Amino acid sequence: MKVLSKSKGQLLVNTLLIITTAFIGLSCFIYFFPLSYIDLDVSRLIQKYNNATLDNLMAFISIFGTMPYSGTTVGVVALLFFIFNHKKEALFTLLTSLSGLVSTLVKMLIDRPRPGKDLVRIIEITRQQSFPSGHTLFYTVFFGFLIIAMGNLKSINYYVRVTVTTLSSAMLLLIPFSRIYLGAHWFTDVLGGAMLGVLCLSVLGYFYLPKKEIKENT
Secondary structure (H helix, E strand, C coil): CHHHHHHHHHHEEEEHHHHHHHHHHHHHHHHHHCHHHHHHHHHHHHHCCCCCCHHHCCCCCCCCCCCHHHEEEEEEEEHHHHHCCCCCHHHHHHHHHHHHHHHHHHHHHHCCCCCCCCCCCCCCCCCCCCCCCHHHHHHHHHHHHHHHHHHHHHCHHHHHHHHHHHHHHHHHHHHHHHHHHHHCCCCHHHHHHHHHHHHHHHHHHHHHHHHHHHHHHH
C-alpha cells in the first residue's frame, strides 16, 4: 500500500511538472506569436452558431468572474462556510481571490492583445490583456476548491454536496466556451488559464487537505 501511495504521489508531482512546463512553453509561444491559426479556427467554430439566447446564456456563465460579482460570490460563499462553522473553508475560499493577482501579473508580462472585432464577433468588451484568461483561472481555482471542499466535508448534507459539486463542475466545463463565444479570449488564453488554475488549485489543495491525506498521496 505504501508503494502504491508513493507511486500516486510521484504521478501527481510529474503531472504538475508537465503542466508547468507546458504553461511556460505556451506563454513563450504566445509572447512571440500573439495570433495563430488555431485560435482563429476555434473562435470561428464556436461562434458559428449564435443567437440572442445563447449570447445571454454565455454572458451569464461569465458573470461570476467579473467584478463586482466575483468578489460578491467569493464573499457570500466564505460567509456561508463561516456561519456553518467551517472556518478553514471560509479562509481558503477567500484565498481563491488571489488568482486575480496571479492573472494580472502574467497578463502584464505577456501583454497579449484581446481578439479584435475585425477577426471575431465581439460581444463582451474588455480592457485588460488577453493571456491568460482570468475568468478560466478564477473558475478553476474557486469552483475547483468547492469540489475539493465538498469531497472533504462529509458532515455537510449529501444532496447539498452533490448539488454544489455538479454546479461547480458545470461552470468549470462551460467557462472556456463562454469566453471564446463572447469574443473575449482566444483558445490558447483559456487553455493557459486552465493550466495556471490547476497549478494554483494544487497549491491551495496541498495546504487545505488534512496532512494525513496528503501523506497517503505522497
